[in-house]
Amino acid sequence: MSLKTVLILLGLALATIFALVCVLLTRERSPRTCQHLPPEQEETEDGQSLVFADLTAEEMSQVVRYLQGHLGVPLVEASRAEPSENCIAWLDVQVPAKAEVLRFLDSGGARPPREALAVLYFGKQPEPNITELVVGPLPRPAYHRDVTVRKYGGKVPYHRRAVTGREYAEINALIHRELRKAPLFLTACCESDGTDLVTLTTAPRGFKSGDRLTWFVLFHNVAGTGYYLSPVGLEVLVDHGDLHVSRWQLRKIFYNGRYFASTGDLEQEFVAGALEVVRLKQPQADAVLGSMKPRRPPGPPGPLQFEPQGPRYSVRNNHVTFQGWSFAFGMNPNTGPRLFDIRYRGERIVYELSLQEALALYGSNSPGGMSTRYLDGSFGIGRFAYELVRGLDCPYTATYVDRHYLAETDTPKTNQNSLCIFEHDSALPLRRHFSDSQSFYYGGLRKNVLVIRAISTLINYDYIWDFLFHATGAVEVRVHATGYISSSFLHGRGTDYGNRVGPHTLGTMHIHHIHYKVDLDVDGQLNSLESQDMEYEFVKDPWSAQSTIERPHLRRERLEKEDEAAFPLNVPLPRYLSFVSPNPNKWGHPRSYRIQVISFAGKHLPTNSSMERSVSWGRYQLAVTRRKEEEPTSTSIYNQNDPWTPTVAFADFINNETITNEDLVAWITVGFLHVPHAEDIPNTVTVGNSVGFFLRPYNYFSEDPSVDSADSVYFSSEQEAGACGDNPLACLSSAATCAPRLPPFHFGGFLNL
Numbered sequence: 001m002s003l004k005t006v007l008i009l010l011g012l013a014l015a016t017i018f019a020l021v022c023v024l025l026t027r028e029r030s031p032r033t034c035q036h037l038p039p040e041q042e043e044t045e046d047g048q049s050l051v052f053a054d055l056t057a058e059e060m061s062q063v064v065r066y067l068q069g070h071l072g073v074p075l076v077e078a079s080r081a082e083p084s085e086n087c088i089a090w091l092d093v094q095v096p097a098k099a100e101v102l103r104f105l106d107s108g109g110a111r112p113p114r115e116a117l118a119v120l121y122f123g124k125q126p127e128p129n130i131t132e133l134v135v136g137p138l139p140r141p142a143y144h145r146d147v148t149v150r151k152y153g154g155k156v157p158y159h160r161r162a163v164t165g166r167e168y169a170e171i172n173a174l175i176h177r178e179l180r181k182a183p184l185f186l187t188a189c190c191e192s193d194g195t196d197l198v199t200l201t202t203a204p205r206g207f208k209s210g211d212r213l214t215w216f217v218l219f220h221n222v223a224g225t226g227y228y229l230s231p232v233g234l235e236v237l238v239d240h241g242d243l244h245v246s247r248w249q250l251r252k253i254f255y256n257g258r259y260f261a262s263t264g265d266l267e268q269e270f271v272a273g274a275l276e277v278v279r280l281k282q283p284q285a286d287a288v289l290g291s292m293k294p295r296r297p298p299g300p301p302g303p304l305q306f307e308p309q310g311p312r313y314s315v316r317n318n319h320v321t322f323q324g325w326s327f328a329f330g331m332n333p334n335t336g337p338r339l340f341d342i343r344y345r346g347e348r349i350v351y352e353l354s355l356q357e358a359l360a361l362y363g364s365n366s367p368g369g370m371s372t373r374y375l376d377g378s379f380g381i382g383r384f385a386y387e388l389v390r391g392l393d394c395p396y397t398a399t400y401v402d403r404h405y406l407a408e409t410d411t412p413k414t415n416q417n418s419l420c421i422f423e424h425d426s427a428l429p430l431r432r433h434f435s436d437s438q439s440f441y442y443g444g445l446r447k448n449v450l451v452i453r454a455i456s457t458l459i460n461y462d463y464i465w466d467f468l469f470h471a472t473g474a475v476e477v478r479v480h481a482t483g484y485i486s487s488s489f490l491h492g493r494g495t496d497y498g499n500r501v502g503p504h505t506l507g508t509m510h511i512h513h514i515h516y517k518v519d520l521d522v523d524g525q526l527n528s529l530e531s532q533d534m535e536y537e538f539v540k541d542p543w544s545a546q547s548t549i550e551r552p553h554l555r556r557e558r559l560e561k562e563d564e565a566a567f568p569l570n571v572p573l574p575r576y577l578s579f580v581s582p583n584p585n586k587w588g589h590p591r592s593y594r595i596q597v598i599s600f601a602g603k604h605l606p607t608n609s610s611m612e613r614s615v616s617w618g619r620y621q622l623a624v625t626r627r628k629e630e631e632p633t634s635t636s637i638y639n640q641n642d643p644w645t646p647t648v649a650f651a652d653f654i655n656n657e658t659i660t661n662e663d664l665v666a667w668i669t670v671g672f673l674h675v676p677h678a679e680d681i682p683n684t685v686t687v688g689n690s691v692g693f694f695l696r697p698y699n700y701f702s703e704d705p706s707v708d709s710a711d712s713v714y715f716s717s718e719q720e721a722g723a724c725g726d727n728p729l730a731c732l733s734s735a736a737t738c739a740p741r742l743p744p745f746h747f748g749g750f751l752n753l
Contacts, residue, residue, distance in 0.1 A: 048105055049319035049328035052340040055093050055116055057404045057412040059138045063091055063116045064410050066141035067133075073124070078164055078408040082123070084243040089119045089161070090333055090383075090407040094134050095340075097629050098351060098663075102525075105341065114138040117147075121161050123243055128158035130638065151630075152647055159210050159241065160638035160647060162378050163201070164408050170245050171238050172199055175216060178236070178250050182267035185275070189255075190220065190232045191282040197234075198227050200459065200486070202372045204611065209645040212241030213251060217368040217488070222283050226290030226484040226682060228460045229505055230283055233489035235368045236263075254367050257491045278491075278504060289502045290484060290682050305395050305425060308735035313450055315399050315421055322423070322450040323709070325469045329452055331419065333405040334637050336381035337454050337465050344473045345705070349593060350695065352519040353477070355381065356634045356667075358463060359615055361605065362510040363497040366488040369508045370497075373611065376458045378640035383407050385454040385465075387417045387749030393455055393464075396742055398422035403454075416748055419454045430471060430706060440717035445471070445709055460484040464686065471706040478692035479514050482684050485676040486510070499677045507676025511602035515617045515634055518666040518695070519627060523581035523591045525663045529559045529624050530592065531574035563656045565624035569604045569669060573597060573622060578698050582661060586702035594698040595666055597621060599691045602673035614643035616651035618669055625653050627663040634667055668693050 055063075068075055073086050081087035095101075096112035103109030115136030122129050132151065135144045148156060179186060179194035186192050199216040206213040215237050220230040237252035253260040256278060260266045269275040285291065313322035318329055327342040338354035358376040362369050383405050388394050400417035407413075425448055432444030450469040455462055462483035468476040488494065490506040501507040520527065534552050541547045557574075559565045567573050578592040585591050604618045605611070617623075617634040625631070636647040650667070670691040679685070697705075706712075713729055715721045724731040 047317070049341065050317060051101055051104060051112060051114075052095060052328040052330060053093065053318045054330045054404065055091060055138075055406075057414065059114075059116065060091050060404065060406040060412040062139055062141055063118060063135050064088060064406070066135060066144070067118060067120070068410075070144065071120075073122070075120075077410045078121070079166060081121070081164070081166060082243075082245060083167065084123045084128075086120065086122050086124050087408075088406075088410060089121050089130075089164075090405075091119075092117045092333055093330070094136070098519075098627070116141075118144075121158070123158065127155070128243065130156035130158060130161055132156075152636075156638055156647060157210075157642065159212055160642040162637060162641065163214075166408075167240065168201070170248070171214075171216070171240055174238065174248055174250070175199055175218075175236055178263045181263040182270070185267050185270040185277070188270065188279060189234070189277050190280050192220070192232075196221055196282075197232065199236075200228065200368075202368045203374055203378070203640055204371075204643050205641055207610070207644075209642050210241070212641070213237055213239050215254075215368040215371060217366070220280070220283050222285050222288045222290075224285060224291070224293070225288045226292070226460070228484040229289040229487055229502060229681065231487055231489040231505065232280060233278060233491065233504070235366060237367070252367075256489065257365075278489075280504065289505060292682050304739075306397050306738075306740050307423065308738035311399065312423055313399075313421065315401070320421060320450070320452065322469060323471065324473075324705070325450060327469075329419070331382040331385060331403045331405075331454065333383040333407050334380055335377045335633070336385065336456060337419075337452075337467070339452075339467060342475065347523070348521050349473075350475065350518060351521050352517060353467070353475070354517045355465065356515040356517050357615075357617070358458070358515075359513040359618060359671075360461065360510055361513075362486065362508050364488040364506070364508045365492055365494050365497055369486070369488040372486070372510075373605075373615070373643070374458070375615070375635070375637075375640040375643075376456075376463075377635065378637040379458055380407060381456045381458065381463070382454075384458060385418045385456045386415055387747065388420050388453075388455060389747060389749075390417070390745060394420035394453055395422045395424070397740060419452065421450070421452050424449050424451050424468075431704070441714065442716075443712070443714040445706055445712050447471075448711065449476070457483065460486050461684075466692075471709050471711075473697040473701065473705050475695040476692065477516060477694075478690055479670070480686040480690040481512055481672075481674070482686050482689070484682070485674075485680050485684060487676075498675060501676060501678055501681050507680055509673070509675045511671060511673050513601055513604075513615075513618050513669055513671035514691070516668045516670075516693075517634060518595075518668060520579045520593055520664065520666060520695070522579045522593045522700070523583050526661045527579045527581060527664050528660045528662075529565050529664065530578050530580045530590070531557045531559060532576035532578070533574045558660065559624075560658060560660050561656045562623075562625050562654045562659055565622075565659055566620050566654050567622045569601055569619060569621045571621075576698070577622070579664060579666070585699050587699070589699035591700045592698040593700060594694075594696045595622065595668070596694040596696055597668060597670060598693060599670040600673070601669065601671035601691075611643035613649045613651060614639040614646035616646075616649055617667060619651065620667065621669050623650075623654060623667045624659055624664055625667065626657050626659060627665045 076085040076087050078087040094115040094117040100112040104111050113136050115134050118133045118135050120131045132148045133144045134147050135141045186194050197218045198221040202215045218234045219227040221227045233256045235254040236250050239251045240248045253266050324345045328340040330338050336355040342350040360374040362372040364370045390396050398420040401419040402416045403418045404412050404414050428447045430445045430447035435441045452467045454465050464480040466478040485507050488506045488508050490504050494506040498506050498508045533555050535555050536550045537553050541549050578594045580590040580592040631653050634650040638647040715727050722730045
């Protein structure tokens with residue numbers, strides 16, 4: 001090898017080494033692409049949100065021990081208690097009065113004492129009743145006070161209590177004992193001895209206060225499928241109002257359009273050949289209507305959303321922060337998800353945002369279906385928010401949070417991973433513009449939102465509860481309905497009440513109406529309500545006065561009384577309806593938040609119905625009232641089993657008080673009519689089955705606050721769009737190498753059933 005060749009190779013080697021050193025030095029100076037960001041720092045929270053926190057499992061246990069030792073009456077665990085005994089029904093946190101909380105949060109006042117609300121069923125008393133006690137202070141209780149009369153104006157009658165698991169078990173045992181009296185009929189109608197038939201409760205239970213008579217609908221049960229789609233045509237009316245289980249009895253039997261006094265009478269009619277029987281085959285698991293088992297082998301995985309540098313939000317205890325947003329979250333065991341102290345850029349927008357009730361009201365030509373008006377809060381919207389399935393119910397990499405509850409037991413239960421929090425890329429621009437005139441540029445911002453979600457399974461239906469926080473300062477509330485439809489046995493003119501969806505299955509029409517409480521505090525507690533809408537005015541054109549122009553103009557109106565602010569269901573709302581502050585923005589307009597309702601609600605129950613007052617919140621798609629501590633909720637879980645004398649009637653809240661410069665609450669109803677059809681088999685899909693509302697800033701700011709987002713994109717024709725330093729989108733190719741190491745899939749949601 002010549003000296004010249006050696007020198008050339010040596011030079012090339014030195015150049016290569018120099019280039020590598022430069023690259024390495026450059027990499028050391030620039031941030032590592034996959035380095036996780038520190039969680040978003042909480043500015044002033046310092047544990048203050050714990051004033052709203054749900055009870056911990058330990059606090060629940062302490063309350064139970066206190067009650068067992070300080071009431072002077074025997075308490076039986078609710079899972080074993082007979083109606084004639086005393087038990088602890090459920091516990092929840094007692095949220096302090098708003099004035100106390102705000103003194104603590106905003107003015108440096110003392111932290112309010114932490115207390116629990118305990119609900120007890122006192123069946124072993126001369127006058128059985130439901131009693132509500134506030135127990136405190138936590139974590140070491142030392143006192144309790146009875147708040148029942150103060151809250152409800154008197155004692156709560158015992159018949160209004162929810163049906164417990166023990167009560168359902170006793171009812172099922174009674175039904176199956178009675179079914180054994182009709183063996184020939186059961187063999188003919190259902191290829192059954194009765195043991196493989198399951199019951200579905202209806203509600204309410206009777207026709208007048210004090211009744212506890214419930215229709216139960218019977219279905220074929222096939223393991224691993226939704227029995228709700230396999231009715232056998234048999235329904236039974238059970239009287240379970242007596243405190244002594246031995247006195248309960250079947251009052252009526254319904255089969256295929258006919259009513260009978262007892263199962264013995266039903267059997268007699270069948271044996272005599274006087275009963276028309278529809279002979280059903282025992283359904284097979286591979287052919288049953290309700291099977292959700294996959295029909296194809298797994299295909300390639302779909303898209304996966306992940307955060308290249310870790311979550312951009314922070315969750316600490318019950319407190320969440322995200323890009324200017326902060327709020328506290330919780331779960332009422334009955335009414336479900338609730339949020340408190342929602343702030344944007346440090347300013348409180350909403351003091352309380354909480355689900356109040358979910359009504360499902362059915363039609364049918366069978367007694368069970370036609371009498372069903374489920375008020376799901378009485379069953380337990382929060383209690384039955386089970387573990388979420390990672391990667392399907394929520395993104396795989398979401399943050400999952402456990403929830404604790406105590407209901408019908410003396411031992412706290414945990415629904416693991418039953419609430420999720422995640423940032424969601426909506427695959428849609430929040431805003432964008434491509435300029436093709438005068439100057440050439442592109443500007444935009446992705447629509448990323450923070451989502452907090454829970455999903456409740458209430459017998460057959462699954463409700464997906466979403467709360468979304470946008471970069472614009474808007475809050476979105478949304479509910480999707482899925483799960484199984486409820487059905488009746490198809491007979492007679494059944495299709496007047498729905499569609500046939502199987503050989504003998506009628507998908508029964510029903511409405512879903514959902515109610516929310518929104519305690520807005522827009523730039524302070526004192527707000528007014530303003531509507532804005534459009535009118536056309538006809539004017540001569542001002543430049544020639546020879547032609548007429550139809551000119552839209554804005555009609556503004558301050559609504560001064562509660563009666564003016566109660567907007568009936570299915571009547572058009574003003575297109576703009578806002579909570580307004582006395583204070584102006586930079587441009588002189590009142591700082592406001594607009595309420596925008598997205599709903600397709602069915603018709604409300606007629607007001608002359610004997611039970612309408614129990615759901616009178618459903619009269620209104622929106623009602624605004626003055627906030628009162630004595631009106632904390634729009635309904636009561638006790639309304640389900642006595643809707644004829646409701647414990648809480650929302651209609652009484654609206655009494656024409658002034659709503660100008662007051663602390664106001666918006667009560668919002670959303671919903672839809674559902675007429676089940678073939679495509680609801682096996683399950684109702686979420687597509688098209690979502691409703692909700694927005695809380696949107698309206699002149700609250702001086703400009704769209706999302707302009708400050710670090711995610712904003714802008715490049716012009718004079719820039720290199722592919723330069724990572726100028727365009728964040730150009731950095732995504734390297735970020736894609738940061739796919740996270742996913743935790744192994746695990747699901748423990750069946751453990752607490």
